Amino acid sequence: MWRGNGVKCSIVITTYNYGRYIQCALDSAIGQTYDNTEIVVIDDGSQDNSAELIKPYVDRYGVKYVYQENAGQTVAKNRGVRESSGEVIAFLDADDMWDSTKLEKMIPLFDNPDVAVVYSKRRLLDPDGAISEYNHPPLYRGRILNRIYVDNFICFSSSMVRRTSLELIGGFDETLSMGIDYDLWIRMAQAYEFDFLDECLTYYRVGHGNMSDNREKRILSAFNIMKRHLRDKKIRRGLAVPAILEAWGMTCCTYAMFQKSRQKSAKAAGLMLASLAMYPISTRSWKAALRMVLPDKVISLLKYLVKPGEKTC
Missing domain, CATH: 3.90.550.10 (Spore Coat Polysaccharide Biosynthesis Protein SpsA; Chain A)
Structure with missing residues (x-):
């Protein structure tokens, strides 16, 4: 050993x-x-x-x-x-x-x-x-x-x-x-x-420094890294199409929620549609989409109705 x-x-x-x-x-x-x-x-x-x-x-x-x-x-x-x-x-x-x-x-x-x-x-x-x-x-x-x-x-x-x-x-x-x-x-x-x-x-x-201030930069950096590696022939050959679509879909979802938190609803909606188009089987994206379109009171009611111990959106 x-x-x-x-x-x-x-x-x-x-x-x-x-x-x-x-x-x-x-x-x-x-x-x-x-x-x-x-x-x-x-x-x-x-x-x-x-x-x-x-x-x-x-x-x-x-x-x-x-x-x-x-x-x-x-x-x-x-x-x-x-x-x-x-x-x-x-x-x-x-x-x-x-x-x-x-x-x-x-x-x-x-x-x-x-x-x-x-x-x-x-x-x-x-x-x-x-x-x-x-x-x-x-x-x-x-x-x-x-x-x-x-x-x-x-x-x-x-x-x-x-x-x-x-x-x-x-x-x-x-x-x-x-x-x-x-x-x-x-x-x-x-x-x-x-x-x-x-x-x-x-x-x-966690919870210190300027990480939250850099959130958008981190998301954009992820997009850039994913794009760069798709141009690398060796890496691209090793990537399955479902993994590529999932990665881009999930990152679009994350960016959509960020834009929503900044009150940029139109941009958030476009990103969420892109997320669902690329990876429509994502429970996370559908939950996030509902949170974007439903009033806060309805979301609160849905959370209240969820059974104890069950995860909410």
């Missing part, structure tokens, strides 16, 4: 003005029960007290700290890969944390030489550290190109990659500023197998 062979795991943490959380991330990395590790922190030009907070970890635990002028998350993550040396790379965002057994439990999945990416389930953390459960979508292993094209269900901070595979597909695309993990997983899924551990080993922080 890989642990018996002493495989080295590089923990790569990139940070930008996350002084509030960086020590929690570092503590969870240092506290791993798997001990053949190195920790590399790439500070992408933080203007807060991150450097001061990281310094004790450099002095005491030998954490490798690299400061660079702000260049964006893709450049920072690629820099982290270059500065590291492990056969396996585990990514951890600076505002997230791990269970102490994460690496020990997941590294053996790389015993399968065809597997290039492994990941796990997650729990959610609020800005103050309160933990809540996450209603996971289905997770997939093996050749997952069609499923990952439809939905990026992988929590990035739970992911670990085989270095040789990551380098062969070219690392993170530095022309992108958003959706960089979605793009990476599609490219890796075209060539390699994925696997997952059916345990919550990652704590993913």
Whole structure:
């Protein structure tokens, strides 16, 4: 097994003005029960007290700290890969944390030489550290190109990659500023197998920062990534038409609901019609369409009439 062979795991943490959380991330990395590790922190030009907070970890635990002028998350993550040396790379965002057994439990999945990416389930953390459960979508292993094209269900901070595979597909695309993990997983899924551990080993922080402000940019980035990969002959050959239609239909549905929240009803209606035309069997899209056309009082009544325990729209 890989642990018996002493495989080295590089923990790569990139940070930008996350002084509030960086020590929690570092503590969870240092506290791993798997001990053949190195920790590399790439500070992408933080203007807060991150450097001061990281310094004790450099002095005491030998954490490798690299400061660079702000260049964006893709450049920072690629820099982290270059500065590291492990056969396996585990990514951890600076505002997230791990269970102490994460690496020990997941590294053996790389015993399968065809597997290039492994990941796990997650729990959610609020800005103050309160933990809540996450209603996971289905997770997939093996050749997952069609499923990952439809939905990026992988929590990035739970992911670990085989270095040789990551380098062969070219690392993170530095022309992108958003959706960089979605793009990476599609490219890796075209060539390699994925696997997952059916345990919550990652704590993913939500409800802070400017993520909500960037929602439209993230949706448009997803459209752009999907379109780019349809132009890639190798990836296009591996994608089934139903998966393509589902991916575009679901993304149109998401964008329609965003436009509706911005009171842009005409644009929302056009997007919802496109969603239903491309993927008419989606329960989610039909529910969203009803929410767009029915008065709020009717929606509230329908929710009241739903049986206890049954999911509503």
